[in-house]
Amino acid sequence: MQQHDLYSAVKEFNVLSSKELGSLIRDAENGIIKCTLNGSSFEITVENLARHLVEHISNEVSSLTVDEQHFRNLLSGLRLLHTLCDISSHHLTLERVLAEDMSVQKKMLDSIFHLISFLSQFGEKLNGSSLMVLYSALLSNSMYLSKALISSEWKDIADVLLAHPEVDDFIISAFTAVCVNVNLLRATLTTQRINNSLFHLCESSLQFLLSLCKHMLFRERLVENKELCGGGAVFRLVENTLKLSQYDDPKLSSVVNRLKSKVLSIVSPITCRHYCIVFYFVQGFFSTLQWFFLQMLLLFQAECSSFMDMASTQSKGLAESAVSEVLEVLKMMCFGDLKGHHPRGLLLLNAMKLTEVFCGASRFRTFMVLNLVSFFKYVYLFGVKFL
Known part of the structure; x- marks a missing residue:
């Protein structure tokens, strides 16, 4: 041919x-x-x-450079x-x-791994909105191509990825590349259409990681990876995502809230009872004060501190920086302007959930006590207004 x-x-x-x-x-x-x-x-x-396309993609990945064409x-x-x-x-x-054909599947999966590895290394070289969108599109498409190749079931996808000899490198590269993608969202772009594309592509990539992390074996492998947990890649993704600014455009603002919610869900799984609470909150069945104190109770119900247990001394500063951003989200969501038309309940619940995880971790307990003092002051002042 x-x-x-x-x-x-x-x-x-x-x-x-x-x-x-x-x-x-x-x-x-x-x-x-x-x-x-x-x-x-x-x-x-x-x-x-089919066969030559797989070969073509493999060759393109092996010789890939940061070039728009x-x-x-x-x-x-x-x-x-x-x-x-x-x-x-x-x-x-x-x-x-x-x-x-297992040889075709292996070649394609290897190409996906290598492509995501490339994207994780060269994100800072991107200049111009076209390259940024193409970067985001390549990341999202490569991730979901693995889903198309393997199965529509996330459990099957997680099992295949975990069986791959380069799975640890893949996980590190994937988290790093998504973090690069998040950082691109801070760029000033030329058109609203490009802005929308960049935000939604980033959301799809983050959703891919979240879907994998919902499976216990994949989460265990993630926690065992000291370069991710101890080295700080997870916390860096959390911190950078939570630093994203709000936008006047309600559509972009809604995407930002979903991004923050998803990244917190990766670190702190959401239980069924939280979804029930979200439902009631959105429907308005709880008064503001009742709803608020219900969330406060969740702070003291820590269930999992595996990420904290695996965090090394070197990553403690980064973890503290990340949780500081979580506390800022709590303040904004509880005491900021709540007149927006986009849903924020799940974001607040995830922020609460991650805060309780840090509260339950011995090496971060002192840090949390010191930094929650100002938050509790807001809580009591807020409650006094309703007395």
Whole structure:
């Protein structure tokens, strides 16, 4: 197969929806797709498209540089492969190559690992809104491509990733790359459309990590990774996300609150009772004062301090810096302007939950007592207003 034909196929097919590409493959005679692009005709078999696309992506990743055109070419390939994986269960040839051929799956998973590793190392070199959006798109697409390759079930995805020999490096790279992505959100961008794209892509990447961390074995591996917990990568992600400013645009402000809520959920799992409380809070069944003191009770119900237990002396300063941001969120949510139309209940509950985890950790207890004094002062002043 000519390299030119492959580039042409990627350019032609990556913009098609799953339905459109599925119809094109289904209508192919003898498994041969005939296409015309810019006046030039070419033919490609379905099997060659799948196999050579995997090889193409692997080569692109191995030679990747911080270049806008290079990023675009790779992103087009990732999108096309994702679509092929989505429709593979309906096409025997695609299923045989993408779902049953272990060598293809291994090559693609290795490429995803290496791509995320690359993105975690070179984020600071990004200049210009186009490169920032492409970076965010590559990170999100590479993460969810692993889901398309493996399974729709997060437990299966976690099990496969944990079985990979480079899983620890992958976890470190993933958290670092998402942290870079969060930092990009502070940039002043040229258009609202680019802003929206950057924020939503970052949210999807953070959601990927959160979905994996909901599974016990993956969380245990995360906690055991001293470079993440002891080295501070988790706390750095928490701190940087909580430092994101609020926006006048209610849509962006809502995304920021969701980002903060998700990153706190990674460190401090939410139990069913918290979701019930959120429901009642959103529905307005509790008065402000009743709701507030109910949250205060949660501060003293620590359930898990595994992240604190694994934190080394070197990361204590970073952990304290992160929890200081959590306390600022508590003050803002409890005593700031609550007139916004976007939901904030889950963010506040997650902030409370993480605070209680720190309260239950012996090495951070003194720090928490000293820093909660001012918060409790606000609590009592707030309560006196209702007496």
